[in-house]
Amino acid sequence: MTAQREAHASNYMNWAKTQSRARFNLATSGLDNLELSALDVELGDLALTGADSYGYPPLLNAIAKRMDVGADSIVTATGTSLANHLAMAAVVNPGDEVLIEQPTYEPLLALLHYLGANIRRFPRRFDDGFAVMPAEIEKNISARTRLIVITNHHNPSGVLTDENSLREVGKLAQRVHARVLVDEVYLESMFDQRPPTALHLGPQFMATSSLTKAFGLSGLRCGWIVAEPTLARQIWLLNDLFGVNAAHPAERLSVCAFAQLDKISTKARSRIETNRELLNAFLDTRDDLETVRTDSGTTMFPRLRQGSSESLCRLLREKYETSVVPGSYFESPAHFRVGLGGATEVLSEGLERLGKALDELRT
Numbered sequence: 001m002t003a004q005r006e007a008h009a010s011n012y013m014n015w016a017k018t019q020s021r022a023r024f025n026l027a028t029s030g031l032d033n034l035e036l037s038a039l040d041v042e043l044g045d046l047a048l049t050g051a052d053s054y055g056y057p058p059l060l061n062a063i064a065k066r067m068d069v070g071a072d073s074i075v076t077a078t079g080t081s082l083a084n085h086l087a088m089a090a091v092v093n094p095g096d097e098v099l100i101e102q103p104t105y106e107p108l109l110a111l112l113h114y115l116g117a118n119i120r121r122f123p124r125r126f127d128d129g130f131a132v133m134p135a136e137i138e139k140n141i142s143a144r145t146r147l148i149v150i151t152n153h154h155n156p157s158g159v160l161t162d163e164n165s166l167r168e169v170g171k172l173a174q175r176v177h178a179r180v181l182v183d184e185v186y187l188e189s190m191f192d193q194r195p196p197t198a199l200h201l202g203p204q205f206m207a208t209s210s211l212t213k214a215f216g217l218s219g220l221r222c223g224w225i226v227a228e229p230t231l232a233r234q235i236w237l238l239n240d241l242f243g244v245n246a247a248h249p250a251e252r253l254s255v256c257a258f259a260q261l262d263k264i265s266t267k268a269r270s271r272i273e274t275n276r277e278l279l280n281a282f283l284d285t286r287d288d289l290e291t292v293r294t295d296s297g298t299t300m301f302p303r304l305r306q307g308s309s310e311s312l313c314r315l316l317r318e319k320y321e322t323s324v325v326p327g328s329y330f331e332s333p334a335h336f337r338v339g340l341g342g343a344t345e346v347l348s349e350g351l352e353r354l355g356k357a358l359d360e361l362r363t
Contacts, residue, residue: 008114012106012329022316022323024350029155029186029299030213031268031341038264041256050248054236059251062258063224067197067207072229075236076251078243079223080185083208085111086242087225090235091147091179091206092117099141100149101132103156103330105183108149120145126303129292130157134168145178152198153186156330156337158297163195170202182207188214189272189298189341191265203228211257213298213341215264221247222254268341272298275340275347282351288358298341301327309336312357320353 020027050056055076064071077083084107092098094116100108102121112119122136132150141148148169152161166182173180182198184207191214198205210223225235257264279300283291291302304312309327313336316322327335340347 008110010107010110012110012325015329016325019317020323020325023321024346024353025323025342026338026347026350026354027323027325028339028342029337030218030339031216031271031298032343033218034216034264039253039256040260041253045256046249046252048249050251052245056246056248056251056255058255059222059258062255066258066261067199067224067226069197069199069226070229073199073226073232075225075227075232075239076246077208077223077225077239078246079212079218079221080183080208080210081107081223082243083210083223083225084108084181084183086235086239087181087206087208087227088112088117088147088149089115090231090238093146096146097142097144098147098149099137099145099178101151101154103332104149105151105155106329108151108183112149117147118144124154124157124159126290126292130154130159130301132161132165132169134165134172137169137172141172141176141178143176145173145176147178148173148180149183150180151183151186153189153294153297153299155183155186156299156325156327156332156335157292157301158186158294158299159292160294160296163201166198166205167201170204173204174202178204180205184209185213186297186299189268190296191269193296197226199226199228206231211254214268215257215261216268216341217254217257217264220250220254220257222250222257271344272340274344275342278344278347278351279338279340282355286355286358288362299337299339301330301332301335301337303327303332303335307361308333312336312361315357315361316354320357322350322353322357324354 060071098117122140124130187194198207207226211217289302313326325337
């Protein structure tokens with residue numbers, strides 16, 4: 001009898017698709033979805049089918065210009081999720097050692113398990129402001145490490161990793177001939193203030209991103225990988241086993257979106273800034289929460305001073321029609337993640353209900 005293949009799944013993604021929705025949804029980590037009518041697009045701008053090739057040249061060039069790299073360093077993918085999958089699968093073989101931050105975005109861990117990696121961790125501690133500490137990576141890296149994985153901004157805390165810290169991580173990776181993957185999807189929420197993509201720090205770096213989080217364009221599934229050209233070519237060939245070719249109408253729409261990002265960014269930036277002020281004002285009133293506050297990014301990760309967030313998240317959903325992400329999905333049961341990208345009125349009412357739920361649990 002043939003042995004059954006082990007099932008692989010992301011617990012977080014299953015929760016997000018089946019249980020996260022609520023009248024007041026503070027669980028989303030990106031901007032609300034933009035309506036098609038908000039894009040200046042005519043039917044003549046679109047086509048159902050393009051040439052079967054490795055990327056749609058106008059889209060490759062638009063991404064390359066934004067990342068300030070050559071088009072031969074860009075691989076397009078269906079969102080940041082597939083971009084991460086392809087980037088990892090291109091450099092990780094079963095049994096290879098991968099060093100990844102803790103806490104981190106759960107689908108990254110699920111993917112590494114699927115790829116058969118030997119997973120090691122380095123801590124990003126609350127008491128250190130969730131910073132990437134190169135000394136912690138040095139403690140945990142070994143001659144067998146083939147990949148180091150970082151999210152920047154950090155998912156879930158929203159903390160930004162500075163260029164000097166990333167450069168130090170790159171030096172550590174070079175010592176053991178490892179690569180560094182930086183998921184940069186939340187860097188786009190810094191708009192014209194975003195730092196350069198990590199590839200500029202050295203060829204050992206790869207980076208992934210998309211139009212999803214900062215611009216409300218998740219429906220386009222416009223993701224990409226930035227890598228040195230030889231590796232980028234390897235990833236393109238690997239994608240023949242997964243994505244093969246992208247949906248061409250989405251490629252065409254993505255090119256239109258890139259041409260209009262300045263207009264889209266103006267509204268997105270204003271919302272994130274307003275919502276950050278709103279969340280900070282709420283946090284100022286709570287002595288039962290402690291939070292590493294951020295100046296950029298689209299999430300924060302408050303921690304209960306006492307107890308687990310499980311009861312809080314359940315009460316919020318069942319009684320207060322409000323959703324946040326339980327910290328258990330980020331290996332941090334005392335925490336919960338709040339998103340800053342939703343409508344300001346939804347965030348305002350959701351925070352009021354969060355306060356009531358916290359008060360109820362305290363009494």
